[in-house]
Amino acid sequence: MISLENPPGKRSPVQIRLASERGFCFGVRRAIELAQRAVQERGSLESLGPIVHNKQVVEMLRSQGMRIIESLDEMKGDTLLIPSHGVAQSIIQEASARNLKLIDATCPIVRKAQQVVHTLHEEGFTVLVFGDASHTEVKGLLSRAGKGAIATTQVPEFDTSLRRIGILSQTTQSQQHFISFLTEIVHSKLPSLAEIRVFNTICDATAKRQRAALDLSHEVDLMIVIGGHDSANTRHLADICRSAGVETHHIEAAAEIEPSWYTGRERIGITAGASTPEWVIKDVVQRLEQAAGER
Numbered sequence: 001m002i003s004l005e006n007p008p009g010k011r012s013p014v015q016i017r018l019a020s021e022r023g024f025c026f027g028v029r030r031a032i033e034l035a036q037r038a039v040q041e042r043g044s045l046e047s048l049g050p051i052v053h054n055k056q057v058v059e060m061l062r063s064q065g066m067r068i069i070e071s072l073d074e075m076k077g078d079t080l081l082i083p084s085h086g087v088a089q090s091i092i093q094e095a096s097a098r099n100l101k102l103i104d105a106t107c108p109i110v111r112k113a114q115q116v117v118h119t120l121h122e123e124g125f126t127v128l129v130f131g132d133a134s135h136t137e138v139k140g141l142l143s144r145a146g147k148g149a150i151a152t153t154q155v156p157e158f159d160t161s162l163r164r165i166g167i168l169s170q171t172t173q174s175q176q177h178f179i180s181f182l183t184e185i186v187h188s189k190l191p192s193l194a195e196i197r198v199f200n201t202i203c204d205a206t207a208k209r210q211r212a213a214l215d216l217s218h219e220v221d222l223m224i225v226i227g228g229h230d231s232a233n234t235r236h237l238a239d240i241c242r243s244a245g246v247e248t249h250h251i252e253a254a255a256e257i258e259p260s261w262y263t264g265r266e267r268i269g270i271t272a273g274a275s276t277p278e279w280v281i282k283d284v285v286q287r288l289e290q291a292a293g294e295r
């Protein structure tokens, strides 16, 4: 906890508290290290989409020699980096057909979820992914799930001929929402199904950051959540803080902070998504310290 003492005669101290679990997870660290090593060894590297959902990290790696491409047709070199959230199976096959060297930075937790999907499909289950169908990780899961697989955050209408459903979650979803989703499915769909198999594929780093954010939200009167606006785990952190009833703002960088947010606040909480670098968190803290000193 950082406590900011104001000069004598000014208002009471403002406290800035950092969530006990925040920022880079092991999967993001690993992906960045793999990319940096590959760029150093090979001189160039191309990543299919952003390596992680954080602009500052992508810019840092771009400045070190990594290119971001949107499709394999844009490849200039011979080495392709698979981002931390994985890619569809068809991309791996296409890269192999083009004789590209692969640096696979898929997070091991995401890879485990991909294996779960594959096993469910092999064993004849219809796969249901609790997650955002437009997210790259979920697209990668669906690509391994066979015909009839569904990705959604709402309980879907089932084909009445389905008998066995295998359910897992996008790794960065809210645990609480996954539990509610499962409860609703069991209540409304179990009578028409022979079997429901559930895998808890929400990653531990995500769950820890969610718990720490919720705990901190109960102790402060403003929460700042730092991370890419396209980062699913950061958006969920912000939703969790709001669900605790505290005013919450999701920002990517210190420059987005508005004075009206912190005016009159006594306790400000800060957390950050799993792809947010520590230097961005420090920038935000410094900005708030400076503002508190000017009160």
Ligand code: SF4
Binding pocket: 025, 026, 027, 028, 084, 107, 108, 109, 110, 171, 172, 203, 204, 205, 206, 233, 274
């Ligand atoms: S948030 Fe979890 S699943 Fe995603 S990269 Fe980090 S450790 Fe892996």
